[in-house]
Amino acid sequence: MRKNILFLLSIFIIAGVVLAACQPAAETTTEEPTAETAVEEPVAENPADIAASLPRDETLYFNGQQWGSVVCWNPYSSNCNNAMALAQQDNARVTMFETPYLYNMLDGKVYPLLADGDFAWDAGMTAITFKINAAAHWSDGTPVTAEDVAYTWATHVKYNTQFGAANKDYIDTIEAVDASTVLVKAVLGDDGKAINPLLVQAYLSSNYVIQKAWTEKLEARTDGDAAALMADVAEDVVFSGPYYKFFTDDTKVVMVRDDNYWGQDTSMFGKLPVPTYLAHVIYKDNAAGTTALQAGEVDVSQQFNSNVQDLWLKDNLPISTYLADAPYNIGASLPTAYYNMASYGLDQVAVRKAIAMAVDYNTIISNAMTNQSATFTQVPRSLMNPTPGEQALFDHDAVADLQWAGSDIEGANQLLDDAGIVDADGDGWREYNGQNLHYIATCPNGWSDWQAAIEVVAAAGKEIGIDITTNYPEWSVYQTVVTNWPLPETGYDILMMWSDGAGPTQPWGRIRHLISSEFAQTTNNWNGNWGGYSNADADALIQAIPTMSDAAELKAAYTELVTIYLTDVPSFTLMYRPQSFHTVNESVWTNFPHEGDGTNPAVPPLDLTDGWSIAGLYNLTLVK
Amino acid sequence: MADEKKLCLCGSGLTKIYGLGRQKCIAVDHVDFEISECEFVSIVGESGSGKTTLAKMLLGLTKPTEGEIYFQGKKRDISTLRKKKEYWKSIQAIFQDPYSSYNTFNKIDTVLLDCISMRGGRKLPHAKKIDLMEEACSFVNLKFEELTNKYPFELSGGQMQRLMIARIFILKPQILMADEPTSMIDACSRATILDMLMKLRKDIGMTIIFITHDIGLAYYISDCVYIMEHGKIIESGSAEEVILHPKEEYTRRLINDVPKIHEEWDLSSVSYA
Amino acid sequence: MKGYRKYFVNKLLWLLVTTFFAFILNFILPRLMPGDPVAAITARIAQGMSNSTGMKEFYQQYADLFGTNKPILEQFFLYIKNVVHGNFGTSFSQYPRPVLDIIKSSVVWTVCLQFPAIIFGWIIGNTLGALAAYTKKGFDKVLMPISIFVSNIPAFGMAVILLVIFGVNLKWFPTSGGYGFDLIPTLSWRFIWSVIVHYQLPFWSIVATAIGGQAIGMRSMSIYELNADYVKYSRFMGIKDRKIVGYVFRNAMLPQVTGLALSVGTMVGGALVAEIIFSYPGLGYTLLNGIMGQDYPLISAVTLIITMMVLLANFIIEIVYGLIDPRIKAAQSD
């Protein structure tokens, strides 16, 4: 027996040793952090000293942005899965790469970043001129020039990158007039004016300026092959932003501050951003992320934390959101259920509107969003975000009769009865032309809030005698199906997709994506209008708006669009969702942007990385 | 006597090989024999000598690897189930272990009723069947009333084995293969079984092939003895001849190694090799 | 030893055959999945792009790159050729990252987590089972129902319960990840300590679920062995009960070794779930990501690696078993 115990003991010890021995070994095989950080100028401290741990009071932790491992650092690629460094969109992420201008979703204005002063249209609305800030320089010390801006665009076009393809219908060329002056020429319409000045402008705040010298190096390396160029890992990329890669593995991404960042020049921020490190632990799911937030391991949470108020009400944690009370965040996107216009009976406005009226939005908002959305009584439905800026763009009274707040079973039934769509055969389901109305409502599997919302839609259908069942394909399947017309005959009668968030082209861009027939019935359609709706009046208005400058004219146009939308109901918004969730834990850092925090211009709640919200990084202080 | 002998079952070159390649095991090795009608033959061998395999081949439960079996002068044909059934009307068996010879889930009646059906009595009236069963039971000194509706495990080993004989009594095959029918039961019940086997031969004229490892038993009961060693028949002849005057060294050893009562059992010759 | 060599060669041959079949299954099954992964990648790349000729070019490029437009047989041989060279291809979902790179970083975590945990659970389970068989009375009466109940808590249930009790409520251990959120992997004590602390919950949840089944099996085997003739004989030879119990445990444990070999596959399944619940950066989590991203090469590679690990574990265990159990050697030399 003694021998047995000794045997057991020795096994325990061996297990312990194996355990202790193999873990560090694991790391030496995966990543060599020190080697990779040496790409740019050496860090002030010797990496080995701080390598073991990131000082808590110099590191700002995020969650909810990065899901899965980082793939590359290449600003020409849209496939890098590198949420801490790369996002060229309406609110571009400017931690590592920078755009000429920064958009602020709170006031809808742009502020210069790499640019010096405001941009200017020429008189005929054919081209934009702006200057590059003389202080701006790359991480290798060379100045940022107009030539870099021009070459970036040329490269996008030459290699047909996503960014080139998305903009070349509106931007003709970008030229360097001199070392610091950039001229952006728009594609002109028959009237000699830019066909879409809004999108030309938007390019300046959503696309990075990439160094010409590095791009040439990359081109040489990839031998002019577009796929190879976009697949390059670009570990050696030259950047202009305040942070760069420090360490990545499957469990985290860490960026470190570049203490030679040009933005400390008085012409820009006048100082360096406060945290030395920006770190993002890769959590498996929201649950893991929430736990970390609770534990104070996350400072800025961009993920959906269900019942977020419990964190302070019940757990008494120093956690808060941008707004003090529900909906806690600024709604800036409209998750929408699209009707497949080709589905049987859904060509009938009455059916579409009845379903939309019957849905219990309050339940969606309380159950799926745990009240982190404004309700439709607070902000009646339209095509606009619930932000004051967008809400002011249409005449509320003019559309009041068309709006519905949901749960209106009676009204929906009435509508259907009036349209003659009744249950004639008594099986409990209404028929249209003798055929039962049966629909399948779909959204991607695992998108929990959407799934919960779709469940409520299905329940509403049953209330009014329309048989709606749900289906949740995997995202990989879903996206392929939804973006390619025609939709399958069954399974995609009502489908849920996003709509545009906040940005310099909004709400025009959103409306275009929701209802413009230019996207209807096309393949590889990642823009919108997945249900295939088309309305000539709406198309005309959408085309006209970018060139309108008169406020009253704009308001009339938008009101008209909202009217069309609420009358035809090609899709309906299920909830308001923030551009990004913004929950902060103030156990280490404080002075995060909050409603009424006194910043001017106000810093938007976008994680301190996107667009103008980067300004928030300069305001942070440590909790005393 | 010798002239009247009618050949009942013959084998020529019977061979059974199990397994393949290196795991090959020759269980029965080119065995030839002739068994006449109404003969009581013993096949004697130690465990592993192939006697049970031989029995199974004769019964048609195992296919010989090589060699032929002749039944009543003709080549045996059991290629189909129907022909097999026909063959099994002529040859039946009693096995070593009475406890495993019964399907414990069936009542005893089933065993006997099956036999009656096999003899073509499926459609007989019930009373007639009972009569048949009673007759069979009384043949083996059992009372049918006491057994009916009982399960096999409610019987003793001796009773079970007797019931097996009752089964044979109903079937009345020409040949009975008795595979060590007494080795699992007590010595004091053994005599009963042996008596009944003899009675079967006498009353019905059955040919009995008795398989045993006990050379004394073979000597006691049989007319004719085959000695098997390593799958081969090494010696055969009448019981008196083989046991009392063995020709082969192996047979002699087999007989010598069995303890005796009246003769001396010589231990001094034993070597441990 | 000749017999043992035969045993070894036999097992090795079997390992190779099984590996080959596992290979085929691993290749085919993920390819039966619905949807076109290349379309998914191109779609992602082309988000916001409105000209469809560009899209077609993209599609063609990637289809060529991944070889999805080749005949399935050709793809298969290509796959074999690449795998033999240690190349599992490029991940679809994390394009352009090589699959090997993704797996390399997670496989060590899994190996270091699962195999010690499974073996540890096996040892504890067997010890408890043997004790239950031997002490009978109180220990057995209390222990057995508990083991049966515990072994019936599903692996994820156990993981969640441990997570809630020790991670969320007591806050003794971190609830996710492989090492501290504020650490960068280096060979330092702080890092190693953090790894060990993070190791605890997933480790114990695997151990806890492995214990019950093994204990029940060991108890039966031990009771069976305790009735064996050699026990009686040894007792009558005046050998102490304790020593006899030693014999019994050893003999009962040997068949349990094969049991372990056979159940490694099952346990790895449960362990994968535990990894997922604790966000442990191992293969389970990688597999989940692969599935969600419909990443054929990744799924193929992960399942292949898991299968290979299980096969190899089986192989090693059976080889060791052949070495330690004289009965196997004897059976082979017959």
Add this chain to the structure above:
Amino acid sequence: MSKVMLEVKELTTKYVTRFHEDIYAVDHVSLKNEEGKSLGIAGESGCGKSTLALSLMGYYFAPLHYTSGEIIIDGRNISKMDPDDIRRTILGTEIAYIPQAAMNALNPTQKVINFIEDVIQAHNPKATKTEIYELARERFEILGLPAEVLQKYPVELSGGMKQRTVIATSVILCPKILIADEPSSALDVTSQKMVIKMLRDLMDNGFIKSMIFITHELPLLYNVTDDIMVMYAGQIVEKGTAEEVVFDPLHPYSKGLMNSIIVPESGARHVKLSAIPGVPPNLKNPPQGCHFADRCKYVQPECKAHPIDLQEIAGERAYRCIFSQDYLRKAYKNGG
């Protein structure tokens, strides 16, 4: 009269089943065995002879339980001894056992020598491995077993070899009494003969002083032992010398048993075999009177009325029947 090596007085033991039923498998058994002698115990399966063998060891474990009686080994009463003392000082050294199923009697995963080490060290913790090995090798060689056997695992040995190894191991400490429970019944005749020879050698070499041999094979018993006891349903029904019991059985059961002997000897073909009808009684509820009464053809009403005592007659002879020996002999002559 030589020294009495083993004396058993009125030993009663029982099995307890898991349904808590008692089975009295050894019922007031008394016996005596002298130095240099071997005693045979005969009986059918289930008569309690194997249980008697276990009970004689004086070391009880479930499901076997001691009820009453005494076991005296070489003048030392072990019935009241502490079990652990018995284990240490009696088992293997004073009294040894050869089990029925010798095939499984050795731990399959232990080399023979290691088991012998354990056995010797259980009694003499100071014995060194070399000493033990030398002792075992010598003993094995004397008993005609090659020394290589010691380094083998049981599975590597043939059946006969295994049995002989077990025997050699059992007597490694030169016990005074050896209890052999059907040591050869699973072997073929040739191996059986070797085993018997070996048991003889043990006595001749003085490795054991006396032996109790249990078997159901009467010819074997007759050839091996000096005295024979016949057991039936847990009781001794007859005892005497081998000669007497085989050729002049008194108890009707013994008579039946002897009449079932078959041996390959000339003339054996013409002996009339007899059979005993019926089955032995259930020992859960043993009959009050003669246990054999139900199967006896000479049964009288008083046979079943009360327990029958063992009648001692000349010498060590005894039998358990109400009839006189003369009456029985006469009846047998007439009845055949």
Add this chain to the structure above:
Amino acid sequence: MKNTIQQVFHSRKFVTGFSIFMALLLIVFFYPFLIKDDPLAIIGQGNFFPPGIYVNVYDSLHSTTYILNLDDAAVKRIGNTLGDQERQDIKDWLVAYGIPEDQIDIDNTKQLLTQWEENYDPNISVTDMTFARQRYYERIDTSLKGLLSTEGMIIAKTNPQTGVLEQTDTIEQSEYADISEVANIKVLPLGTDNFGRDVLTELVKATGVSLQIGFIAGTIATLIGLFLGLLSGYVGGLMDDIIMFFTNLFTVIPSFVLLILISFSIGQDNRGASTIAVVIGFTSWVWTARAVRSQVISLRNRDHVNLSKLSGHSTFHIIINDILPYIASYVIMALILQISSAILAEASLSILGLGPRTTEIPTLGLMMNWAMIYQAQILGKWWAYFPVIVMIALITFSLNLMNTGLDQVFNPALRD
């Protein structure tokens, strides 16, 4: 047969397992008769309502009221809002604001509240206070309004003519309603889940569905295993070799991995509860096949089978009459194990999001999956996941207990 069943019911383990299992079955069967709610009806607006008895506030206002003069009512009310922590926090604020510490008595409720009311202003930012803290004080301030009031609560209604609020009723603080007189009371013994569904009703339904999945998968696995085992054991030869080859193959390839691959391959759209059950069944027959085969091989050479052959019975007859009854106990035990492992497999798959797609019916795995997606385990909403785990454990526990009991009856060596 009767005997065997009797013996089986003598085994305490079996009886315990059987009772638990039958109790579960009975609950699953009878619950819907007692509580007719749709198990998937979304009744709660908001998620994870804790277990409890819910009284309709509107109805309780309109119920007959009784005056109960209880001394501690006011204390309880104040204590509910103003706990020790809140008092301390109020003091901290006041001290930071500049009130001398010795002037503050946190046990003097009235004085404390007065001081607070006089000094607190949400716009005053006390030094270095985080936003979270500022908002905390704002919330405290709101909750303290009218706390010490001894007056009743006024109920008012808009006058339809004038559009002016008019007092219609006052509710005194000492008024109580008898719970049995409130029209709408809903008992939610296990609260609601993330969708606002009644967990208990859903759980019962899910248990039923999971049991069905278990039965289907178990039956399929057992049938396949039985068929292959019989075929390979009884027919032997090449057939045996082929079947054993595949059986061994599937023994070593982890079935869970296979299950994941297949479940994903068939696609979300096709994954109904019964499809999942079938898939599980088709991947878990291996052990049954092995067990049946080894049993059949040992039976094949038993004399009663030989005797049955000699009696001229057909192979089919022999298998049915002479083989099956002997392996029936093993097959039943295998079936029981298959059922429990199938339930576990479904749950594990669902945790990975590969479970049944269905939204018409719940399964235990799906309930678990949703609870995890909505972070119930992190947020301490134990009622959403713990009963599910317990239910799964109970089902498999009872099944395995039955199995152990059977094992003890059929393998006497294991009897204790």
